[in-house]
Amino acid sequence: MESNIYSPEYVKGLFNRMSSSYERMNYITSFGFSIRWRTQFLNSFKPTNQNVKIIDLLTGMGETWQATKHKFPNSNLTVLDFSEGMLKYAKQKNKEKFKEQITVLQQDILQNELPSNHFDFVTCAFGLKTFNLEQLNILALETKRILKIGGQFSFIEVSKPNNNVLKFFYGFYLGKIIPILGKILLGNPEEYKMLWKYTDKFENAKDATEIFANQGLKTKYVSYFYGCATGLNGQKISK
Template sequence: MYMSAVATKIEDKVKEAPLTVPLKIDKSESWKLFDTIAERYDLLNYICSAGILSLWRQKLVDYFPKGSDLKVLDCATGTGEVMFSIMDDHHFDIQEIHGLDLSKNMMKKGLEASEDKSYAKKVCFHHASATQIPFNDNHFDCVSMAFGIRNVDDYQNCLKELYRVVKPQGRVLIMEFSLPKNNVIKSIYLFYFRHILPFIAGVLSKNKSAYRYLNKTVEAFPYGDAFVNHMKDAGFSTVWKSLTFGIASLYIGTKNE
């Protein structure tokens, strides 16, 4: 059940975002950064990842649970690309799917994109935080969160919220950037992330500082076994899959109750 007192639907009037965001930003206000780059966010991600981001999303979808009349939540949904990828493959199995995010501009783009989908009536966007999810306990069969948890102030609190809203034996799929173990690949990756990516993004989005911020959050994130331990502390049994030389990781958590 959706608790409307905690969040508002994106159909409400979307306020204009500020034009610039400082390089040093509190994670609790990182949504402001995404508001500034929403217009070209998906294009930037495609270009800067050489198209590999769509392959990673499909890998997440490959681990989506089987069933019927499923209820699904996508946290840090942004423009809804993960939701759409899930629905493209599983819309006959899904009763309802909800995406939540703090960036209204990002969700506005997603809402516009969803209107042309055959499954548009099943898709709903909510302006809310993954640390205060506006749904009752044990509501969802599956919860996903792609490239968003590193922008959360308190990973553990967020994971506890995901654990709370997923059903017993339900699945949580978290995808996030990580660092390659191979030192040569790691050096190339970090050079690209620190210097080339901000330049390309700066040219296309006029906001180089946004991608410098994102690079810093990636390098500071506790990936691999360290993040698996965070998930275990929240109550999940977790499997960790390394993707593309360790550039990204998929964490598959099950609520064992």
């Protein structure tokens, strides 16, 4: 049902079903920009060789790990997702490419067991669209809770472009072409139709930026490539 598309059970099932092809499809749906964006959204962080604590929320298959480790080579990286389908591939990547040095947790960020005031950095790429406003408020609260004072965060999400012509073609591409590719890869286009439905409802990260700011986090709205992706970054400045 339409009203249930934000329920954790629905979202988890959706990504479990898409897990075998999601990394390729994420690259295709972003016209190949997803790799670049996963690096760009970390630009608000200064690189360091120190042993900082980082958590990557809604980590999926671990597509952001390489960029994170490049910026923070000696970091203690923890990653979290509630989709066992996605984490199956993430754990394989951890073993094959990262010598199992990454701590992989299967938890729901909205109901998690993470320690308070613990992390120096919180990252999250392409997960915001699957939250409604109430859930975004919980996400903001949890981000603030788990960050140390002075800790920083950065989120990014595929969005509806500002330019009307670009918005039309982007919507047609995500809403019509991507489901066809989904059918070729999965035999079922419905899962990939949902990606556009989430993006269409999300629009951009402006609401999320306001919600994070309202929770007392120093927050900045960011736009990438004419609004095809948007995000927010900032810092925890007080308890």
